[in-house]
Amino acid sequence: MTHTQGAPEWVVTRDGRRLHAMVHPGPEGATGPTVVFEAGAAATRSSWAAVQPEVARYARAIVYDRSGLGRSAPDPGGRTLRRMADDLNDVLDHFGQGPYVLAGHSAGGPIVRQAAARRPERIAGLVLVDPTDEAADVLFGRAFRTGERVMLPAGALLARLGLLKVVFRGLLRGIPDDVRRDLEREAFTVGTVRTQREQARTFLDELALWRQDPPVLGDIPVTVVSGGLGGGGFSAGMRARANASHAHRVSLSPAGRHVIAERSGHYVPVTEPDVIVREIVRMTSAPA
Template identity: 70%
Template structure:
């Protein structure tokens, strides 16, 4: 709470959260997903999908800027943030169903979907199920089936090792130490949210649940990817190695992103020159500008 002195004394107001107002979204099987909303309804709605172990807070430097010119929605997938776990599993197909439930809740659109990392395939699959409501996709350093490196034994061993180490660090209350720099750059209310929610053992359990089938499901897309018709697709690649990606992996990721943009009749490939994988933290303004490019001209912040 804060106190504001007015002409008739003290007026008490509830402080506004950086990521807007809270809202619960019901899924088709009765679960509740926690969402936060900025901006007014009436135009395009931008919905953000976070990476594998991340929740709504990972968009805290992007969503508020988008909320100045569009309705901007972030949410926590089941088992992350404030959303309860999903006892039925975390298959890619099921996560996309949850996202379509989010879209239906905030409908009728039009929507721009923004997905980071493993969130990229989720928004691609959900988009294919709601093409009539889509204004565009922005994929931020997405996981993509065109990158052969994802399906080798080495990558899977690395992923298992990362998840095991992360779970141990979470149990020891040490996981957030690895993210001290990122936390320092966040607004105080978002930093408090992440310190309470983002580094718990339950988050790593959800990541492991997702990882059981994610790559196998993604591999099937190599022959039969989701179709997006003429929906504009922008793919943003980090230029730098780091954040767990060596130079060879980074090169493979950029090549897969270029391929994804080339497959779209309205594709665009953008390089984030000063970033590795966590572009939402290192170059949020670039993501904001690419979202704005997809808005109808009458709603564009530059109009």
């Protein structure tokens, strides 16, 4: 491989947009599920750079950029949860019949849940990493929504001034040079913040509807990896409520598993990638 995250490949969605993916083929002769990664709200494929190559020692491992992020074309039709889940299913269609294990971080958690509920027959399991979850009441309070309304315009201003990467410089430390260059070029742009704002426009309202009518996952195994620490915008109280929502999520799965990344806050793929790798490998190795 000439790049840490594998070989590039383009996926064409049902309405003709081009999504950028990168593929590690996995070990020769591997017969288990393919693993596909879904990043957080404003994150690109690069957010999985410490996890995907390690998973690829055991299984084919694929990352991609959602529309309007990284190298993928923007979506003129908007960024609702339904459209993002449709795009993920288009990615899965492109790479074969499955089975698939889907890994989603943060806002990627609801996206993989909805995509899996649409086509459950090809999903071998979900690994949700510190996911946004509708069982967390804090998401729907005034304080959270006010914070979001403040942060998005601030992010747009910082992006225009070229200062956004300074705020997130911690994410650029200790990573391979090729991934760092990708992040510096792609992750802190005005377009990224524009896409994040479009996603946020309907995300919480759609998620609120799931409190009465959630995606049905049936007997799909679900593992949730929660951060064990506050910080990164999480107070101790918010962390406790988020983790309680994660425990509730796994309780609804017949093969639910809840794991705490004790040394991590929200950015578990960066701070404790080994925890995620272990849980994904466990999922891909489980008997059918």
